[in-house]
Structures are given as structure tokens and as C-alpha cells.
Amino acid sequence: MSTIFLYNFSGLALFAIGLHGLIRSSHLLRKILAANLMSSGIFLIMIVGAYGPDQALIDPVPHAMVLTGILVSISTTAVALVLVCLVQETTNRALLLQKRKREQRGRTDA
């Protein structure tokens, strides 16, 4: 019981940390890592769900879903990294425009 709770709690914590990172960090690479963290949290929660209440029978469906999910998250990360490179190429910074403007404004103020 307590082990299952620990796994669930860690999954939830990973999701929350990832969500915070995705919204709050400004560097695009950090945002992508945060999104990966979020999906890892979800995968953990899914895998723990495979253990039934009696813990003797293990449900194979969550495993299939997590495997598919890992593939999806790898492809997403690949596309995201290419896009970060493109953004870096055009603006010389791996940041979104809004943040960049705010920083520039801060610099001129200082």
C-alpha cells in the first residue's frame, strides 16, 4: 500500500514540477525538459495503475500505453529540439519573443 502510494505521489510530484518548469522557465530547452518530466510523471502513474488491488494479476494494457507514450514523447522532443535550433538560428536566442522583449526593455531601463 505504502509503496504504491509513494509511486503515485512521485508521479504526481514529477507532473507538478514539470508543469511549473514548462510555464515558468524562459529558456526553451528547459521548457522541453520540463514537458518530458511531465510525461514521465504520467507514465509512472500509469504503470502503477497496472497493479490490481490484489497485486497478483498485472494488467498489460497500461504497459502498451506507456510504450506508445514513450514513442510519442521521443518524436515530440525531436521536433521540439529542431524547432529550438530554428528559433536560435533566426533570433540568436533560444527564447520566445515576449520574454526577449521584456529582457531588452529591462536592459534599456538599466
Next chain:
Amino acid sequence: MPDTPFWAVCLVVVPLFFAIICFVRSSLVTFLGPLAAWLNALAGLGMTLSFVHSGPLRYAIGGWQAPLGINFSIDGLSVLLVAMTAVTGLSVSMYAKGYFSLRIGSAGEINRHGHQRAYFWPVWLLLWAALNGLFLSADLFNIYVTLEIIGLAAVVLTALSGKPAARLAAMRYLLVSLLGSCCYLFGVALLYRSYGILDMTALSRLVSPAPLLWVSLALLTTGLLLKTALFPLHFWLPPAHANALAPVSAILSGLVVKASFYLILRLWGEVFAQVLPFAAYVLLGVLGCGAVLWGAVQALLQKRLKMLIAYSTVAQLGYLFIALPLIRLDPGPSAREAVILLIMAHACAKSAMFMAAGSIFLKAGHDRIDDLDGIKEVLPVSSFAFVLAGVSLMGFPPSGGFLGKWLLLGVSLASGQWWWGIMLVIGSLLAAGYVYRIACHLLVFKASFSSRRGSIPPVMEWPAVLLAVLAMILGLLAGYPLGLLEAGCPVPIHACLEVMP
């Protein structure tokens, strides 16, 4: 004649196959891309015809049953949306063929446009396959995979234009889409833990109000709202749709946002309709009202044509959400029919507007609204298509938009919740405002328009006219699609209940 499952499988396999071939042999893209578009449209037609003939059904691909296999659930709503995707997709494909040949032929920089064409076709076909898969899939996890493919393909298409603004918009789109998918997947995981099944029809029999259900529904809905760009989560949509290439904007605004809305309609209108409290529907309806007002006011203020169309998409998506509480209130099917009509009319009209705007952009070399006076002198067909599509967005009879809004108005009056009806009317007035503003510049104001560019080929002008006319006469033809919708209500469920643990 092949049966419905054959066409259903074709609808996913054919575009997927051609996408891979186009990706591997990019020299064949000019020929294979349009060919695949015609084949897809043919499969959509075949699907619709055989559906009319044989009615709704469930199909387990390869004989693998529900939990581990992939099941298709084919009913009226899926068939209508597949048909809508086929018609819009074929028109946009024809437009895209002309668009890329024109740009490669005219511009000096052959490399950039050739590169765009080599990637446009495979990614667009992939997107088409995922859209069809989404509309046909029966379970929430398969839908997650198709949603993710749609999101990634849409992001890649947005970034294709190569402009710095488009790249940044694509990056923002990708992050929003990632956040949306993560929320959706979390919701799916929680649902599976509570009920041990992800099939939508089976879920609708099993669900009962419970705290875990609220959490998972909140996560599912938040994810989908992010992807549908409901106000106030719409911030990513206007830059992404306005900075993409013209055929891409037509696809994104006409089809991609409808995919996630379709899912909201399924979940809120069918699967969880029995357990969700009415207050939740009102919340979505109020956000829809916000979208209608904010999108239309922003559209009125825009200086660039494509930005205006993109904000108009935000406003038009609002109508779909206003309809959700009405669907819940309405004892008959008319609110549901109204939503479907609005979805189809908007897909046709908005794609037509973006295609016409793309032709205008190419001809004039810019899309600043104030400098487009009298462009009808040099581009009569596209200007006509643009204004006709705009008129159908305003909801002028006999357009599909008119009939949809009329039905919703009737439901809102009949159910006593007349304030939704007032929002519909205000939204139409605001839409009339921005459409007339464009129409004045395009058609009425006189100016000696000197065109520096070559002529726009007919293959780029007529698909837009076709879609605009279709949106306009959808109100007259509404009996056919709505008949399909009614035919497809009961889906046999025993197939998925047998395999439940």
C-alpha cells in the same frame, strides 16, 4: 462495391502510405501529393455512400478486440467530419499545387520554395491521416496518439514558412500543444485507473459522479481547450495561423482546430453528458461568449488581412462553445445539428477565406488592409470568393452559418435561456462589421491598383470559390448531412462489452 470498414481503413492507410512515399522520394511530390488528395477524397466519398447504405458500425482492425487492438466506431458524426475533411482537404490540396508551382516558377529563390513543397506534401498527408483516424477512433488512447500527430504536423506546417515570426509562432504552438497533450494523457490515465476501459461508448455506460472523474475530466477538457484555442487560451492561435503559408493557414483554421472540438463534443455531448453538472456547460458557454466578443473586436482592430481572419477564427470557435449548454438543454437533436452545421460551414468558409487571402497576398505583395483598395480590378474571382465566404460567416441566409445560428436561437428561446441567443446576434453583428470593412476595401473603394506580380492561375482561385459557394448553400442542402447524423445515433455496443474484464 467495398464495404464501410474497407473505406475506413483506406482513409487512414492511403494518406499514411503516400506521406511516407512523398517523404522518401521528394522528386515525385508534385505528382503523388495531388494524386493522394484525390484518392483520399474518393475514400471519403466511398465511406459516405456505404455508410448511407449500411448504417453505423464498429470495426476491430485485424480482428483484435477492444483493450489491446484498435477499434473504429463509425457513426453519423464521424462520417460527416470525415466527409468535411475530404472536401476541404481536396480543395486546399488543389490550391496548394498551384500555390507552390507559382512560387517556384516566379521567384528567383527556387531552393526555399522547392524545400517548402518537398515537406508540405508528406506532412499534410500525415495530418490528413491523423484527422481521419481521430474522427473514426473509438477509444481515448488511440485518440491521444492521433491528437499528438495532428499537433506535431500542424506545428511543422506552421514553421514551414521560414519567417522568424512563423518560427516563433510555431514554437509557442508546440509548447501549448505539448501542455495540452500532457493534460489530456493524464486525464486518460486517471480514467483508465478508475474504470479499466477507454472505449468511449463503454465509458458512457459506466461513469458515475466521483471525485477522480472530475479531476480526470478537468484535465481532459483543459488539454482539449488549449488545443481548440478557446478564449482565454487562444493567445497562440492568431500568430500561428496568420504567419503560416496560405494553404497551411487554410488547413489549420479550417480543419485542425475542429479535431479537438470534435472530441469535446463527443465527451461533453455524449460520453459524460449524464454525469456532468449543468454549471460546467454554462462555464464553457460563458467562455464561448468571451471568445465571440474578444475575437470579433480584435478582428475589427487588425491592420493585416490574415491576422483579421485568424481572430475571426477565435470568434467563430466561440459559437461552438455557446452551443454546448444548448445541446444539454435541448430535448431534441436540433442544437446538436446546429453545431455540426456551424462546424462544416466554418471549415468551408474559413479555408476559402485563407485561400483567397493567399492569392491576394501573392498578387499585391502584402496584406495590409488599407492598401488593398480596388484589388477586385485585378483579382475579381478571389475577391468574390473572399467576400462570399465572409457573408456566410456573418450568417446570411441561405448559408450553413445562418441555419446553424437560427436553430441555436430557436433552442435558446424555447429553453428560456434567451441570453445565449442575444450573444449569437451580437456576434453576427460584429462579424458583419469586419466583413463589411474588408468588402469595402476589396470591392467598393476605387483605386488604381498597379499589380507588380504575375497572374494568379485559375487552380488557385476556383477552389476558394467552390468552398465559399458550398458554405453559402449549405443551408439549402442541410437535409443530407443532418439525415446522416440521425442515421448514426445508436452504435452497437455489445462488441466492446464482451471483452471487458
